[in-house]
Amino acid sequence: MASFFGAPPVTAPPVTVPAAKAVAASSVPPCPGSHPSTPLCLQPAITITENTSEVFAIKFNPDGKFLAACCGDGAIRVFNSETGRMAYNLQRGSAVALPSTAVKFRPDVESVKTKNVLVSADALGNVEHWHMTSGKCLHSFKEEDNQIFALDFRPDATQFATAGKDTAIRIYDEQTKQQVVKMERGLGFGPSAAPGHSNRVFAVKFHHNDPNVLISGGWDNTIQVWDCRAGKAQRSIFGPHLCGEAIDLQGDVILTGSHRADDPLELWDFGSGEKISTVKIFDDGRSEPSQLYSAQFAKASLSGYEEKPRLIACGSSGVNEARVYDMENGNCCVGVVGGMTRAVFATDWSPKANKLAVAGGDASIRFVNVVEKGNVEGGADENVTQN
Numbered sequence: 001m002a003s004f005f006g007a008p009p010v011t012a013p014p015v016t017v018p019a020a021k022a023v024a025a026s027s028v029p030p031c032p033g034s035h036p037s038t039p040l041c042l043q044p045a046i047t048i049t050e051n052t053s054e055v056f057a058i059k060f061n062p063d064g065k066f067l068a069a070c071c072g073d074g075a076i077r078v079f080n081s082e083t084g085r086m087a088y089n090l091q092r093g094s095a096v097a098l099p100s101t102a103v104k105f106r107p108d109v110e111s112v113k114t115k116n117v118l119v120s121a122d123a124l125g126n127v128e129h130w131h132m133t134s135g136k137c138l139h140s141f142k143e144e145d146n147q148i149f150a151l152d153f154r155p156d157a158t159q160f161a162t163a164g165k166d167t168a169i170r171i172y173d174e175q176t177k178q179q180v181v182k183m184e185r186g187l188g189f190g191p192s193a194a195p196g197h198s199n200r201v202f203a204v205k206f207h208h209n210d211p212n213v214l215i216s217g218g219w220d221n222t223i224q225v226w227d228c229r230a231g232k233a234q235r236s237i238f239g240p241h242l243c244g245e246a247i248d249l250q251g252d253v254i255l256t257g258s259h260r261a262d263d264p265l266e267l268w269d270f271g272s273g274e275k276i277s278t279v280k281i282f283d284d285g286r287s288e289p290s291q292l293y294s295a296q297f298a299k300a301s302l303s304g305y306e307e308k309p310r311l312i313a314c315g316s317s318g319v320n321e322a323r324v325y326d327m328e329n330g331n332c333c334v335g336v337v338g339g340m341t342r343a344v345f346a347t348d349w350s351p352k353a354n355k356l357a358v359a360g361g362d363a364s365i366r367f368v369n370v371v372e373k374g375n376v377e378g379g380a381d382e383n384v385t386q387n
Contacts, residue, residue: 036330041373046084048365055359062108064352070100090130098123102151109157121148150204154211163201181231195233203247217242237273244293250309257295264292279331290316299351315344322358
């Protein structure tokens with residue numbers, strides 16, 4: 001239910017829906033609020049309409065061919081990202097089940113023999129390893145008295161982290177599935193107290209260049225920077241209010257998406273903790289607040305921009321849409337994915353191409369590609385607005 005993410009409960013009634021349908025690119029009015037220009041635009045690809053429950057988390061597999069979705073009915077469904085067809089149903093949904101809330105594919109590194117493994121978590125504290133292609137649950141355990149909202153793997157796939165309602169960050173050994181360290185706020189108050197979270201945690205992210213460092217955020221308006229070897233937070237960044245997977249780290253730049261009306265999308269310097277800039281969401285006089293649930297840098301690089309992040313995606317309630325921004329061109333809005341009747345809870349970039357998946361409370365999953373203007377093919381889609 002959406003109340004786990006800081007908003008009133010939202011339900012999507014089961015309906016009979018057609019198979020996934022393709023939608024083509026459009027020639028539509030400019031993206032609202034864009035004064036800088038960008039050579040990029042959005043090309044609609046596939047809309048999945050066969051899903052019947054709201055989606056709280058999505059994640060591409062390492063080769064980008066499949067997308068796993070955690071649903072409000074407890075289901076974990078895997079879709080083909082090219083055709084939109086459901087390929088695997090790892091866990092069937094139920095009207096009485098609590099939501100499946102987080103999912104991550106294990107990194108595809110040389111040391112890992114078994115491929116196509118993902119980890120999921122739910123609002124009961126269950127953590128399960130699944131083999132996608134066989135549909136088998138390889139291992140499961142439960143964090144008692146906890147609701148898990150966030151997962152991440154170390155880049156080398158040797159450990160994974162969980163976080164949720166009880167405010168602690170737990171690191172597990174991937175091979176043994178045993179807890180390595182539990183990191184939480186120290187006792188007491190004031191400058192002598194060890195930093196850490198004081199409320200629910202909704203996002204965790206390992207540092208790609210230093211896997212012993214992890215960042216996290218949630219309801220307490222802080223980003224915590226953890227040293228996994230020391231087992232404690234080394235410093236805090238104050239301000240971001242996270243209610244979903246709305247934190248990312250690329251190079252020395254932290255991206256945060258806050259569930260608030262004012263300045264929700266922000267960039268921070270990892271080294272100093274100082275804010276670099278605020279990415280402007282609206283400049284068109286619209287009164288609807290864009291309160292973010294998700295924010296993420298693109299994983300794949302565009303030619304010539306390999307060394308620094310360029311594209312940002314975010315998903316929101318209020319206006320119920322996802323947006324893509326081009327950091328290389330003054331944070332210009334590349335385009336908007338709209339038409340949703342309920343909040344966007346999750347966005348994810350493909351690791352192999354500039355393809356974005358968008359999902360949320362209306363149960364559908366939409367795919368769009370970021371392409372150079374002039375390379376757009378197809379007809380119109382009124383729900384995708386270009387710059």
